[in-house]
Amino acid sequence: MIQVKELRRSFGPVVAVDGISFEAGKGEVLGLLGPNGAGKTTAMRMLACFIQPDSGTASVCGHDILRQPVEVRRCLGYLAENSPAYGEMTVGSFLDFVCDVRRINGGKRKQALDRIVPMCSIDSVYHQSIETLSKGYKRRVGLAQALIHDPDVLILDEPTDGLDPNQKHEVRALISKMAKDKCIIVSTHILEEVEAVCSRTIIISEGRVLVDSTPDYLKQKHQCSLDEVFRKITRGKSR
Amino acid sequence: MHSFWAVFKRELKSYFTTPLAYVFLVIFLFFSGYLTFKQGFFEAEQADMQAFFMNLPLLFIFMVPATAMRLWAEERKSGSIELLLTLPVTVVQAVLGKFFAAWVFLAIALALTFPMVITVCYLGEPDIGPIVTGYLGSWLMAGGFLAIGCFFSAVSKNQVISFVLSVVACAVLVFAGMPTTLNYLSTFLPAGLISAVESMSFRQHFESIQRGVLQFSDLSYFVLLIIGWIVASTVVLEERKAS
Numbered sequence: 001m002i003q004v005k006e007l008r009r010s011f012g013p014v015v016a017v018d019g020i021s022f023e024a025g026k027g028e029v030l031g032l033l034g035p036n037g038a039g040k041t042t043a044m045r046m047l048a049c050f051i052q053p054d055s056g057t058a059s060v061c062g063h064d065i066l067r068q069p070v071e072v073r074r075c076l077g078y079l080a081e082n083s084p085a086y087g088e089m090t091v092g093s094f095l096d097f098v099c100d101v102r103r104i105n106g107g108k109r110k111q112a113l114d115r116i117v118p119m120c121s122i123d124s125v126y127h128q129s130i131e132t133l134s135k136g137y138k139r140r141v142g143l144a145q146a147l148i149h150d151p152d153v154l155i156l157d158e159p160t161d162g163l164d165p166n167q168k169h170e171v172r173a174l175i176s177k178m179a180k181d182k183c184i185i186v187s188t189h190i191l192e193e194v195e196a197v198c199s200r201t202i203i204i205s206e207g208r209v210l211v212d213s214t215p216d217y218l219k220q221k222h223q224c225s226l227d228e229v230f231r232k233i234t235r236g237k238s239r
Numbered sequence: 240m241h242s243f244w245a246v247f248k249r250e251l252k253s254y255f256t257t258p259l260a261y262v263f264l265v266i267f268l269f270f271s272g273y274l275t276f277k278q279g280f281f282e283a284e285q286a287d288m289q290a291f292f293m294n295l296p297l298l299f300i301f302m303v304p305a306t307a308m309r310l311w312a313e314e315r316k317s318g319s320i321e322l323l324l325t326l327p328v329t330v331v332q333a334v335l336g337k338f339f340a341a342w343v344f345l346a347i348a349l350a351l352t353f354p355m356v357i358t359v360c361y362l363g364e365p366d367i368g369p370i371v372t373g374y375l376g377s378w379l380m381a382g383g384f385l386a387i388g389c390f391f392s393a394v395s396k397n398q399v400i401s402f403v404l405s406v407v408a409c410a411v412l413v414f415a416g417m418p419t420t421l422n423y424l425s426t427f428l429p430a431g432l433i434s435a436v437e438s439m440s441f442r443q444h445f446e447s448i449q450r451g452v453l454q455f456s457d458l459s460y461f462v463l464l465i466i467g468w469i470v471a472s473t474v475v476l477e478e479r480k481a482s
Contacts, residue, residue, distance in 0.1 A: 051481040070328075071327075084318035084320075086319055089249075101326045
């Protein structure tokens with residue numbers, strides 16, 4: 001469902017993403033791992049058509065990110081880092097706005113809201129303005145926004161960052177629950193999360209793909225914990 | 240089209256969910272009334288709204304950039320632009336949605352000056368034509384200022400910077416057409432350039448519309464000005480959205 005071919009993007013002299021390629025299909029939860037500044041967010045932003053690549057291309061659900069950015073965004077749920085939203089709006093009116101843009105109207109809207117609000121546990125803050133919410137709730141509102149149209153492809157940039165252990169567990173359970181019939185890309189630097197939810201992992205450093213494998217295989221191959229594997233691979237690279 | 244409407248609706252609502260709209264409306268209505276009466280509305284003993292419309296460009300120089308400065312600067316600063324532009328919305332739809340929402344908001348502000356019209360009608364028998372075209376001209380002028388403000392809001396993440404830059408740009412366009420400026424320029428510029436400067440300025444076009452003369456050249460001036468700055472905003476935003 002996702003095909004990435006030689007994506008490259010630089011900001012001035014800094015090469016953020018340096019020709020990455022991979023594919024991901026239905027039922028896969030792909031963990032994008034890497035140290036800070038490795039290019040994870042830039043790669044995800046390009047897939048979500050927020051920024052354009054300098055060269056290379058990618059397709060999401062068969063739509064090219066350069067030629068059909070609107071179609072790509074239509075079939076994609078994207079949760080950006082820090083889950084940005086409009087602070088002055090209430091959770092309810094914010095989700096209404098997202099439904100407006102995504103053309104979810106009438107009965108379908110009611111169905112979508114009835115499904116998503118309990119799923120992300122935001123019933124209690126539904127009428128509260130977003131700027132008054134805690135980080136965990138803001139993240140859940142972001143998730144609700146990304147899931148409201150039941151997309152085939154989900155791209156989540158550090159979805160559990162800043163959540164308490166209970167909330168982290170809930171979000172991971174949610175991701176695992178949805179994994180069967182979606183294609184999900186999760187970026188994170190929490191390695192236990194990769195072990196908990198990801199069926200496959202890609203380690204990126206300095207904009208390049210270093211490893212594309214399953215977490216179990218990596219552990220077996222290196223005979224150590226994923227934590228150590230990560231250190232070996234990314235540090236070895238920077239030396 | 241639905242994306243445009245969604246952005247438009249959200250933006251227009253957001254004016255009224257924050258104190259911005261109310262602060263703006265109160266100050267705008269106070270000064271538009273105050274300046275009219277200070278100008279000698281009663282002393283002139285004429286049943287028209289010249290004194291009211293005359294001061295609007297000056298008031299708009301400050302008020303319209305204040306409405307426009309948040310359009311994109313806030314969006315970029317808070318990061319919500321990443322949310323907006325990863326929804327199925329194109330940059331053009333987003334720019335137009337926000338621009339029209341702000342323009343409609345300014346139309347509401349102008350409409351709320353209706354007590355002036357009632358006053359004039361009560362005191363005498365005014366010619367309705369120039370009043371209608373006066374409002375139309377004022378609204379078009381507000382649109383021009385707004386498009387300029389929208390551009391500078393897209394240029395800088397900082398609302399204060401975008402406010403100052405758009406005030407300066409609007410002031411240049413208004414004051415370039417003042418007789419004093421033109422007299423000064425005529426001391427060293429050729430006549431052709433002087434008339435070019437004059438026709439580039441808001442003043443001449445606004446005044447002729449406000450007198451009740453609807454000319455194609457004046458209307459197209461405002462329309463082209465708005466389109467030009469909106470296109471520029473779109474280009475700048477496309478370039479800078481992620482920076």
